[in-house]
Amino acid sequence: MGALSGKTAIVTGAAGGIGRSIALALAGEGVNLCLLGRGRERLEGLFRQVATRHPGLRITFHTVDLADAAGVRRVCEDLLRDEPAIDLLIHSAGLMVPGGYSEAESADFDAQYFINVRAPFLLTRGLLSAIRAGKGQIVFVNSSAAQQKARAGMVAYAASKYALIALADSLRDEVNADGVRVVSIYPGRTATAMQERIHRLEGKPYRPAALLQPEDVAEAVLNALKASPTAEITDISIRPFQKG
Numbered sequence: 489m490g491a492l493s494g495k496t497a498i499v500t501g502a503a504g505g506i507g508r509s510i511a512l513a514l515a516g517e518g519v520n521l522c523l524l525g526r527g528r529e530r531l532e533g534l535f536r537q538v539a540t541r542h543p544g545l546r547i548t549f550h551t552v553d554l555a556d557a558a559g560v561r562r563v564c565e566d567l568l569r570d571e572p573a574i575d576l577l578i579h580s581a582g583l584m585v586p587g588g589y590s591e592a593e594s595a596d597f598d599a600q601y602f603i604n605v606r607a608p609f610l611l612t613r614g615l616l617s618a619i620r621a622g623k624g625q626i627v628f629v630n631s632s633a634a635q636q637k638a639r640a641g642m643v644a645y646a647a648s649k650y651a652l653i654a655l656a657d658s659l660r661d662e663v664n665a666d667g668v669r670v671v672s673i674y675p676g677r678t679a680t681a682m683q684e685r686i687h688r689l690e691g692k693p694y695r696p697a698a699l700l701q702p703e704d705v706a707e708a709v710l711n712a713l714k715a716s717p718t719a720e721i722t723d724i725s726i727r728p729f730q731k732g
């Protein structure tokens with residue numbers, strides 16, 4: 489039996505890209521899943537896939553728009569009713585809308601702040617009692633954009649991911665003493681719907697095989713979650729091996 493077997497994970501952005509890969513990888517380790525996303529159909533599809541492959545697991549899904557604070561509060565109440573102790577919370581949902589000072593729309597700035605910053609804060613805060621009870625682990629899917637000098641043309645996204653570093657570091661400082669571990673992962677360009685859209689907007693040909701794969705990111709997350717209980721992996725940088 490693996491280190492994570494029998495644990496329960498809440499995964500945001502579970503229906504797409506990196507979140508979906510993390511959910512599938514966790515299921516492969518025997519982890520029960522609470523899948524969060526906006527689209528009921530895509531969540532149901534993932535639910536069926538996991539339930540067929542891993543009939544012994546307990547799987548639920550919850551539709552929520554993470555930009556809606558009241559919706560996040562409701563989903564926290566639902567989750568706490570079912571899960572008095574939470575082992576793993578994976579924040580993967582995210583939004584990237586390219587744009588510099590000249591063209592970035594205020595509404596896009598707000599949306600990236602709501603989804604990339606406020607939602608992980610509200611969700612973590614809402615579930616913290618159960619995470620403390622489970623001596624849980626929290627993963628923030630950040631971005632290599634927060635590990636380099638912020639580039640022109642992505643002001644709101646870079647600002648939101650810089651803020652996510654502060655969220656993770658401040659949380660770690662607050663909850664380590666309670667046995668809760670916090671890890672940030674900073675992927676470079678990863679072959680998901682988000683990256684396909686960005687290539688289209690940049691007018692570049694999309695060659696997914698040259699990018700990181702969402703499964704690569706999931707594997708790195710899993711390794712961190714399986715670290716010995718005497719260790720804490722705090723930050724993981726991962727980038728495509730092919731450059732160019």
Ligand SMILES: NC(=O)c1ccc[n+]([C@@H]2O[C@H](COP(=O)([O-])OP(=O)(O)OC[C@H]3O[C@@H](n4cnc5c(N)ncnc54)[C@H](OP(=O)(O)O)[C@@H]3O)[C@@H](O)[C@H]2O)c1
Nearest residue numbers: 501504505506526527553554555581582631677678680682
């Ligand atoms: N792909 C990359 O190159 C890359 C690189 C570095 C970091 N990241 C980060 O990795 C994370 C996952 O991105 P991805 O590449 O997997 O992109 P993706 O395939 O577009 O997935 C993003 C997920 O976020 C969810 N989401 C977006 N807005 C939401 C909202 N308002 N409420 C609830 N869920 C919402 C989406 O759910 P729906 O299905 O409901 O739309 C989707 O499942 C993000 O935090 C992103 O910033 C990605």
